[in-house]
Amino acid sequence: MMHANTTVDIAVTATDLIRAGLLEIGNGCRIHPSAVFIPVDMLGTLRPIVLGARVVVGAFAVVHGGARVGADAHLGHRAIVGEPEYGYAMRQVYQGVGDATTIGAGAVVRAGATIYAGVRVGDDTTIGHHTLLRTNVVVGSGSQLAANLTVERGTRIGDGVRCSPGSHLTADTRVADRVFLGAGVRTVNDKQLIWRDPDHEQPLDPPVFEYGCKVGSGAVLLAGITVGARALVGAGSVVTQNVPADAVVYGVPARQHGQVKP
Template identity: 60%
Template sequence: MVYAESGIGSGTVIGHHTLLRTGVFVGNDTQLGHHLCIERASRIGSQVRCSPGSHITSSTRLADRVFLGAGVRTIDDKTLTWRDPHRQPILLAPRFDTGAKVGTGSVILAGVTIGADALVGAGSLVTRDIPPRALAYGHPAEVHGEAP
């Protein structure tokens, strides 16, 4: 299902039971697998692949040629505040720079940037920025060298 005010580039394919909320824009020649949820105001570049079962939180940015494995979760709430009249939530969407790759089952926390051509191993918990061309993995993810 595609909500209002969204745009989908030419050559892009979308799997069944995938949801694009209001204001989501997807570039050309992108593949969005089945059972994805892409929250409002997110931007997905061209030649991106999002594997099945992933959740892309609101306002997330995926640059061109990003690859997300199955079941990747992104988080934008730094304070876990919801409907508390005494606190305002701090929402910071993650960002994925050109050519970044994230393995299956990884969780990317609020405000984190995955650098250009970086590789995050499967099942990682990314709590801080990953530099360009870095190989990172673990719980929490740490840099272990350069991406192949």
Template identity: 55%
Template sequence: MIASSGLPREMTAAELDEAGLLRAEQGAQISPFAVFVPADALGLLRVVTVLSGAVIGPFAVVHGGVSVAEQARIEEHAVVGKPELGYAVGRTYPGAGADTTIAAGAVVRSGAVVYADVHIGVNTVVGHHTLLRTGVRVGAETVLGHHLTVERASRIGREVRCSPGSHITSSTHIADRVFLGAGVRTINDKTLTWRDPARNPVLQPPRFETGAKVGSGSTVLAGVIIGAQALVGAGSLVTRDIPAGALAYGSPARVHGQVPA
């Protein structure tokens, strides 16, 4: 990292290269209409790396510290590497940049917003207008549908499917091969604490263990664990842990048997 020295805030790829802040391999495709913002709110500059076969589309906004691996794509109007700035959940973010990785073959669809310090795995797809907040990690071969929100520090494994319109609350753990239907809501706060000077919120995110499946329109409350290979029916309100391999549904959700082998 180096301090900003009067460079313009937004730059083209050619300007970024001239400033020594672009490492682009032969075969990388960068639109002349892509926008680069190498300096964060603290004035620190970070290099952008684009490897062979990677594509950055027109009007994409790429911040300093982003690495785009071989054959990865950032489509038009996506924002990648955006530093977090402002108050959220008991903490104020100063707008500091960080390393952000788009692994080989991954795709960030048009309109998606990926914050700084996010790592997206090999061949993973981030859908149109999906939001990934600071510190999110996503494994390989995962599909995140469009209009999805994944809040800070959540962990999503390999070969996961998150369907459109769902909300993954902060620090949620989603293990490998989990399937979440459309419009699933997760909750991590039992007290709804907001801007209380006397206390910080105590967050209890839910967990989804390997191979768990949750049907569309379900809500999973704070601290709940959905066990490995469990199946939760659509429209359920999950207020307590669901054991591994169980079939559960209803409001509140109750176990009604085992998932067929």
């Protein structure tokens, strides 16, 4: 028996959405029959979905309202684009509100990736298998984000950035153009490690990666750290102090051991 306050989603086809002005499909698109388009968020707000010319949408991919996918972009099997944030996260409760979500022209979102509402991915950028981009992340053009990354809310990633698999970028991290991050890099943005205690929480203090710096696999960067332009951080280092531009640092804790050669 169905209770009076129970709701059931009614199946709506892509054709229905096109007729309602909620789905626009450009010329030459290839969309798998199992792909799902959800133009309404959890509060009932409708937002149109726009697919540019020659977009590919894989099997069981889910595209939410507000998504705008540029020409020649590729959404892999089971990719999710424009997911509304819901529940407690990063010091607030989200209500499932949708937002504009942009996937640039020629971008590739590989199988299993999840991209939340409000994210912007630049042209010709690749998002790896099972990588997660949380609300309001921005990724520039021509960047490569590998598999199994977690990029938390509000992070800004520049152009031509390379991130290897399995790394974690904490909320509000700043990654400038041409930065290289190795596999399994870990970042921290909270010096007090206080969770869900609004009377004692301090402002977040995420790390900053300046232009062209390189961070080796397995490195850990504590809150408030800046890695200077073109600096090199050795694999497995624990970075507890700012790294000057062009410095070579490594160790636990990391210490300077020279300069990057021109």
